[in-house]
Amino acid sequence: MSDITDAEILPLSLEHGFWTWSAQGKVTPIPIKKAKGVYFWDIEGKRYLDFNSMVMCVNIGHGNERVIKAIVEQAQELPFAGPPMASKPRATLGKLLSEITPGNLNRFLFTLGGADANENAIKLARAYTGRHKILARYRSYHGASAGAMAATGDPRRVAWEPLTMPGVVHFLDPYRYRSTFHRTNPEISEADFTQDYLNHLEEIIHYEGPETIAAILLETVTGTNGVIIPPEGYLQGVRQLCDRYGILLISDEVMSGFGRTGAWFAVNHWNMTPDLMTMAKGLTSAYAPLGAVAMRSEIAEHFSERVYQGGLTYNSHPICLAAAIANIQVMQEEHLIERAAAMGPVLHRMLTDLGEAHPSVGEVRSIGLFGIIELVRNRQTKEPIAPFNGSSPEMVAFRKYMLDHGVYIYTHWHTVLIIPPLIITEEQLAEGFAILDKALEITDKAVKSSA
Ligand SMILES: Cc1ncc(COP(=O)(O)O)c(C=O)c1O
Structure with a gap:
């Protein structure tokens, strides 16, 4: 160098x-x-x-000495352990994450970033439900790999069509400032506004056939597409629709997680527990590349006897996990x-x-x-x-x-x-x-x- x-x-x-x-x-x-x-x-x-x-x-923030030291020490002790290994950082991070994630999201599949976390969440939802469709919103970004790109609603997807993953259907976001449904009545109450967007989603669920839909994938608070904060009752309403139709709810907390919104995860603001939750970015504050899919225990148990068909060479990379552990400890102690x-x-x-x-x-x-x-x-x-x-x-x-x-x-x-x-x-x-x-x-x- x-x-x-x-x-x-x-x-x-x-x-x-x-x-x-x-x-x-x-x-x-x-x-x-x-x-x-x-x-x-x-x-x-x-x-x-x-x-x-x-x-x-x-x-x-940049240059945090504690996280740097944790990375150095992990590199000295055990820089790599393959995915089939149990390791100290793997045990420690799983325990730490299960303490800060909501509800019974207590099993974690580690990836290298947000896109592959979303890819794996989609696979888990498809395998668990036996259904194939994914509903996602137009104003969303879920990553640049083929499946995450297909789920992405914004124009970054369009450049690659039709070569992305099939089975994704998009719907509209509850974006009050430019609400499609309320151009003539912008003063509508928050409750009615929310209900209109839930009705829109439910109508799409009917048209697509609930029995074909594996999951609804949402950025809890939309990031690059507009910092769109869900109105009161929206996320709870989506949760109810998912429960009514046997659809899994995947919350993409890649950008909104780890304190960004003033809570560990944005879902905390609305007391909503998704079935799967993806994270990356703030998980290590980018000191090392890491993503994760948190899943409800029932979803993990579904794979007790069935093989989960998916993996990555760098799944549970010790250096990245050590960075995440120290990063979370910094967040807690400071x-x-x-x-x-x-x-x-x-x-x-x-x-x-x-x-x-x-x-x-x-x-x-x-x-x-x-x-x-x-x-x-x-x-x-x-x-x-x-x-x-x-x-x-x-x-x-x-x-x-x-x-x-x-x-x-x-x-x-x-x-x-x-x-x-x-x-x-x-x-x-x-x-x-x-x-x-x-x-x-x-x-x-x-x-x-x-x-
Ligand atoms: C909400 C959201 N999901 C997923 C991703 C993809 O993450 P990565 O770039 O780590 O693959 C991003 C990246 O900006 C994101 O903002």
Whole structure:
């Protein structure tokens, strides 16, 4: 490693790297050098405030010594044990997870990330129910492998059709700001709004044939597709529909889990226990790649005599499990879940203030440290500042301003996501918001009046 100079990092990475989700000639990677807390630095020493927890995953913040030490010690003691082995980290992490997951989700299949966790959850649901269809929502992302991509509702799926997994049917999200069913009556009560979306789902269940549906797969709080927070009663209603028709409920907590919403898992806010729950990202805070499927004991028992047909060479990799154990201990001992819950209203107030000050802000939403700003050209028509699945000169200029001024932030079409590490302080949040406040002057210029 030492024979490469800092100056060579970017050109060599560009020469030999192949970049995901990108046209190769258009990438502009930041040559990162080090990271600590809520900040990271490039090779020039420029500091960035990380408002996206890198990929919405560094929940405990960067450079945590305890997790690093756990990884080093595990590497020294036993860097690898194959999937058929029992090991100390495997025993410890299973026990720890069963203490923090809801209900009787107490058996865990370990993967390397979120996509393969969802793939395995789908397989488990199909094998358990003997049914094949998966219902998922349009505004969702479940991963880039074939099955997870098929389940994904957003346009990332469309590029690969029809070569993805068959048997997925999509339905609409209870997305109040742009609700399809309520364009003429936006003031509808929350209870009626919720019921309309549950009726929509039940109608689809009827049309598809409940006896063909293995599972409904949902991001508990939708992530990149809009930080859509389910209205009161929605998740409980989906749970009831699943129970009524013998369908399993899979909660994708890859982004919403591990404190992001101010609870261990977003399902905790609605006291809902799914049958299967997938996790990744915050499970290790990205110190090592790891995903997991939590399953109800009955589902695990179904496979007591039957073989579960699935596996991965790196299932239960000791180094990744050791990272997860230390990460969870950090969250527990530093009370990061409580801290995210306490910072939730602080973030919400800052978002609301921004919305009041800037006409290009159509709506803000947040839960815990999971926030979003929807940018519009017109508040009445809600015309987004960039088209669906597209960008615009204003969004490009906005993001450039943020990066130029040292705030690393994720923009998606016409939205801006605020997903900082859970250790962020009010002062650090305010530091980022001061720059956001300036950057929004760019998008405000694009606002058109209704007249
Ligand atoms: C909700 C959700 N599910 C699944 C995934 C896929 O996870 P991975 O990229 O680790 O495969 C992601 C990744 O962003 C996600 O946000």
